[in-house]
Amino acid sequence: MAMRDASTQTEATGPLVQFARFDNGKLRLFSAHTHELRYFAISHVWGDIGWRKIPGIDGEFLVSAQKVDFIVNQLPDLVGDTPFWMDTLTVDQRNQAEVIATVQNIPAIFRDAGKTIAVRENDGFYACCADAIRDARSIEEFRNQMFEHCEIHKDHVQEETYLKRLWTLQEILLSDTVQFVAIRGGNMDPIRPFSRMISTIHPLEVLGASFFENISFDCVLVFSKAYVMQEVILRLPAPLRTRRDSIYNDLFPMVHAASNRRASKPRDYIFATMPQFPWYHYPKNAERMEFGDIFLDYWEQASKNGFLSACKMKASMIEPQVRRDLGKSWLPSEIQPEPACLGDFLKLLGGQLPGKSAHTGTNIHVTRPVCISPFEYDHPSDIIEFIARMTQRSHFRFCLSCSTGEIPKDQGLKNIPWENNLKDINMLDWLQDVLGQNQSVLPFDSQAGNEIFSNDMRSQGASQANHFHPDELEVARDYLYTIFFYKNANPTEDNAWWPGVRDSLCRLFEIAPASHRLLPILLLMTATICCGMPVSATAWLMRFFIPIHVQFGEISHIGLLARHENLQGHPTPRTMLCVGQHLPVAPLLAGEGLHETFFPIPRRHDPKRNVCFGQELVLIDPEDRAPIGLLPDILHADMDEHELWTNIKILYDEIAEDGIRIVPLSDL
Structure with a gap:
């Protein structure tokens, strides 16, 4: 009964949260329930953080140098004497238990706020961009004007950091009124890669559609202009979530299936x-x-x-x-x-x-x-052609991977120094030298298996699952996109490009025999995409799965088979159930x-x-x-x-x- 009473009270008053307020130039902290206070919530990205002092505020805070300048010179004018919540100031970042406990209150904090102030890093869209799209009356005009503007400023086009982070997405979606502001003096980071404008505009449009839960062009245009021009956007209050709701209730999984927004920690x-x-x-x-x-x-x-x-x-x-x-x-x-x-x-x-x-x-x-069997790697041309067919059979999945950047959009073959980039390929313990032996999969090694399936596996973490040189995965991604692009370049007419590209790849394998060992990686990555797994998990999958040939009647496809299923101990092809x-x-x-x-x-x-x-x-x-x-x-x-x-x-x-x-x- 006590637990039920406490839960009912929390629903009525909102969670107890620590807020901040500027009082005669000093920052003061206090606690209040979210339903009982008018306050602002600050949404921002962390940036290059470190423990720093902030003038006028006691103690040290985990914050970037740019954010220190924002807190001192911009935040007081934005909030006035209104209480506000900003994680860097109101949550003890040295106390991990408090940091994680705050997670449960984040929805209420942003949902109950009178306004969310979304702080952009000013590193993707600039003041000149706002001038360029100010008169746009449709989303087509917005895009065209932005593209024309970027043709003049090609060297300045970068992805907007605020649109790349996971937490900022949720904070916007939980808010009903959002004021966009940009940090003063933001500039390009020479370390960050330049990007095409479409990679900058697309996540903005997705955010707008998600905010309004409406994919109409009018809604997307209003939101996009407000973001770039640092204006206020609002919507009718969203219904409160109930116990009948889940992540599948709306369009979230579909809209964000290709999202490359990132978080600092997997959890x-x-x-x-x-x-x-x-x-x-x-x-x-x-x-x-x-x-x-x-x-x-x-x-x-x-x-x-x-x-x-x-x-x-x-x-x-x-x-x-x-x-x-x-x-x-x-x-x-x-x-x-x-x-x-x-x-x-x-x-x-x-x-x-x-x-x-x-x-x-x-x-x-x-x-x-279905009949499954291992691949044979003694004919590279057959493997290349098979992979090409899989990019057509799973065209939807490959397009999704391209839109997220899982496989790069470099249109052309790269000159790869195989003897250097693939020198560690022998660490792929489920492969063997296909030049010397005519088998594709090693017998399951009990010692390696014991290591993989030991109780220490979880403590090692998936990030330590790499059994190959980092360059190898990049090489495979480049070549897989090359195959996908040229095989699907002209789907409705005779493709004059693909035969030449295929022959070039085959000649490469003939000239550089060591490159034969790239084929299993290409097959594994192809199976990863076709089966709807993240390409980022390729290294992890290599420890637990092998790519297999799957026969649906007369139709060939690709799949992933658990490594502990030793195909060599069974007659092949082996019959399974789909x-x-x-x-x-x-x-x-x-x-x-x-x-x-x-x-x-x-x-x-x-x-x-x-x-x-x-x-x-x-x-x-x-x-x-x-x-x-x-x-x-x-x-x-x-x-x-x-x-x-x-x-x-x-x-x-x-x-x-x-x-x-x-x-x-x-x-x-």
Whole structure:
């Protein structure tokens, strides 16, 4: 009863938070409830921080030199004598427990604020940019005027830091009134890479669409102009989140699937997005938890409240010891790759699943048996052509990876000094010298396996999973984009470019035999993209998975197979089952006495429900029904009617007249 009373009181008054106020030039701190005070919230990026003194304020603060100047010379005029909240000033940054505990209050702080002051770094859009777009009357005019302006200032085009950070996204989305201001004296950082203007405008337009929860061009234009011109933007108050809401309730997963917004710590991808929902509470010992533990804790909280997500990395894919436990094998693994951006996190989270149970009562639909086999690397031309076909089969996924910068947009082949960049390729312990031996995959090494699956794995962290030279991944990304670009350059007419590019790549492999060892990396990265995993996780995936050839009847595709599944111990091709988890109808719960049923094939993907059909496909062993691999998305939302049915026929060997067969896991 005491806990319920405390919860009710908090809902009525808002959380107790420490605020600041300027009093005769001095900064004074005090505590108040968010519902009982009129205050401003300050949204900003941290920048190049260090412990610094701020004139007129006692103590040291974790802040950048630019932000010190802002606090002294701009902030007092912006807030006057109104109380305000700014994390660098009102939260003890030396106390990690306090920092993490504040996460739970962030939604209330920005939602209850009279106004959010969004502090731009003045490092992407400048005063001259505001003058250039001042008269824009449509989003097309805004873009054209900005592009024309940037043609004159090519050397000044950089990505706006404020639009690159995760926390600023959430702070804007939680606010109803936002005043944009820029730090005075901001200038270009010569260390930061120049970017194309589209990379600067796109995240701004996405932020505008997310703020209004409306993708209309008028809304995006109003927001974009307010941002660049340092004006105030407001909307009708957003409805309060309830226990019936989750991240899948609106367009967030779809709009931000290609987001490359970043956070300082992997845990922030959960802490910046989930506390807005009343059912989520950050774990008490979060400061001592690895990302995988925090991820699993989130999933458990979400599933208890009826919000299930596919979660790419199943326990039995990473931890072979749980394969015989049907309940645990389908749960998310405690060992997860650390996301490098928001888009990565959404990929790991996977799509929404219907239903209340995530254990043995889960119903799945078996699409068809598939044949899997390892790749053979003795014919580079075959591998290159196969990868090219995969970029066409998973064109949607590759376009998504290009938009996030996962694979670079350099149009042309690079001159790579193979003998230097690939000198450490031998550390790829699941490969061997394909020139000397005619096999593609090494037998599973028990010593290496013991190291990978030891209890020390989580303490090592996913960032230490690199078994190769850093240049190798960059080389693979460059070449993969080259293949993707030239193979898909003219999809509706004869492609005169691709044969020449393909032949050039093949000649490279003939001239530099050591480059043969790049092929498995290219295949792994191709499988990573096709299966909807983050490219940033390629190094991590290399420890746990191998790329495999997957045969859907007469159609060839690519997948990822758990390394503990030693294909050399089985006849190849080996038969597995391809199963889907997403059902576009109400789930069938265990205990209803239904052993199988059918649901109609949907004509369209429904973005409002975010229940994807023909996606999040998993490879399972028919003997123990445990997930052991990932398969590519065969269907996606942008398909037209003809393409949809063509791919349905690929995915399903036989389609019943009434629909597709659903079976509980326990009945397989």
